[in-house]
Amino acid sequence: MPDDYAAFLKRARAKVPEKVGTGERFVMPQMDVLQEGKMTIVRNMSEVLDRLNRPSDHLVPILLREVGTAGSYEDGRLVLQAKVSPDNLQGRLEKYVETYVICGECGRPDTHLMKEERTTILKCDACGAHRPIKGAAKKAAVKPEEAVVEGKTYEVMIEDNGKRGDGIARRDRFTIFVKGAQKGNVYNVRIDKVTGTLAFGEIVSSQGAATTQAGR
Ligand SMILES: [Zn+2]
Numbered sequence: 001m002p003d004d005y006a007a008f009l010k011r012a013r014a015k016v017p018e019k020v021g022t023g024e025r026f027v028m029p030q031m032d033v034l035q036e037g038k039m040t041i042v043r044n045m046s047e048v049l050d051r052l053n054r055p056s057d058h059l060v061p062i063l064l065r066e067v068g069t070a071g072s073y074e075d076g077r078l079v080l081q082a083k084v085s086p087d088n089l090q091g092r093l094e095k096y097v098e099t100y101v102i103c104g105e106c107g108r109p110d111t112h113l114m115k116e117e118r119t120t121i122l123k124c125d126a127c128g129a130h131r132p133i134k135g136a137a138k139k140a141a142v143k144p145e146e147a148v149v150e151g152k153t154y155e156v157m158i159e160d161n162g163k164r165g166d167g168i169a170r171r172d173r174f175t176i177f178v179k180g181a182q183k184g185n186v187y188n189v190r191i192d193k194v195t196g197t198l199a200f201g202e203i204v205s206s207q208g209a210a211t212t213q214a215g216r
Pocket of ligand 1: 104106107108124125127129
């Protein structure tokens, strides 16, 4: 039937995708945030990254530092080890976009970051404009590493013994439980597991009792 065919064609044409990406007005990605107990999960993190065309290892550390919590990017989701409100997260994301993504000249997101000596430059692929990222270069250059990382070995002093006899050490904001370690001793401890700010480690070697060097 010709009428149906004409209607079909009209529908098909209407579905022809509009220009994707370049040239389109930028729409801020909205984070899909889920709070689960003491954790916060951004379920659509990979889509957000795709939309912004930024790698996770750029956006995620900046976001975590801004929010002030530990977290990780896994299976396309951002998992934060604290309760963070969706508004807070979205606000930080928008600040990131303003600083690291949007061209100041034409307002488009089709940009990329370049390093020029010690300065990070935001270069626009749409209009060619470029500008230095203010105040961010130094911080972005030093990727913060957690004070306790699974698989690494640290020298720690046992400050206390827990109820079950484990030695307890502290490093930065982490509490480390060390099997068989004695209070007052210093050990090289390999971290087996980190959960939030709790870590569990094994003795690699003992350095004996802690000595006070003060005043010598
Ligand atoms: Zn531009």
